[in-house]
Amino acid sequence: DTGVSQNPRHKITKRGQNVTFRCDPISEHNRLYWYRQTLGQGPEFLTYFQNEAQLEKSRLLSDRFSAERPKGSFSTLEIQRTEQGDSAMYLCASSLSTGVIGQPQHFGDGTRLSIL
Amino acid sequence: AQTVTQSQPEMSVQEAETVTLSCTYDTSESDYYLFWYKQPPSRQMILVIRQEAYKQQNATENRFSVNFQKAAKSFSLKISDSQLGDAAMYFCAYDFGNEKLTFGTGTRLTIIP
Numbered sequence: 001d002t003g004v005s006q007n008p009r010h011k012i013t014k015r016g017q018n019v020t021f022r023c024d025p026i027s028e029h030n031r032l033y034w035y036r037q038t039l040g041q042g043p044e045f046l047t048y049f050q051n052e053a054q055l056e057k058s059r060l061l062s063d064r065f066s067a068e069r070p071k072g073s074f075s076t077l078e079i080q081r082t083e084q085g086d087s088a089m090y091l092c093a094s095s096l097s098t099g100v101i102g103q104p105q106h107f108g109d110g111t112r113l114s115i116l
Numbered sequence: 117a118q119t120v121t122q123s124q125p126e127m128s129v130q131e132a133e134t135v136t137l138s139c140t141y142d143t144s145e146s147d148y149y150l151f152w153y154k155q156p157p158s159r160q161m162i163l164v165i166r167q168e169a170y171k172q173q174n175a176t177e178n179r180f181s182v183n184f185q186k187a188a189k190s191f192s193l194k195i196s197d198s199q200l201g202d203a204a205m206y207f208c209a210y211d212f213g214n215e216k217l218t219f220g221t222g223t224r225l226t227i228i229p
Contacts, residue, residue: 101211108160
């Protein structure tokens, strides 16, 4: 168990550019989540996958955001035409769904996005 | 809407002493889970402890324990024998089975040597 891995750790880009983040979950976990955390706040849910299916998207996920999880393994989160307000820490988490609620989510180190 | 409130933005405690972090939540659900997560500076979020709403017994994990008051919708975290490594942001979170965590705004805990 190598934990949840996120790349890159930091991303600095100019406003208007596209960025893509990657998340590798714990290998046996079938659920994968994306959260966004701004300074001084708790993480906010963005979207989640059960295997390769994207089951829910938050209203925070505008049409500039897209997430994929091909083959139910790693996931990517892409932000197009970045804006100043996209500056945040993007956290990925994974869990093992057993049909019982309350399964703990395991978090990665996050990707910190800074928009110049 | 489900909300989680942490009313203490910052707390401090002397090393080896006990500290309690507060959390209240609002829900109309009857079955749910509550969590405390720890986020050290520049490090990943780690699960500290979790509590199922149906269980009356308060959860404990070594030096960490909770005081779960379902009727009052209160879920506080007690850290006994505080250690320097306990310094972190602590987040209370709620899962009522819709597959996502709702977090509070966090409490920054400082340990005074």
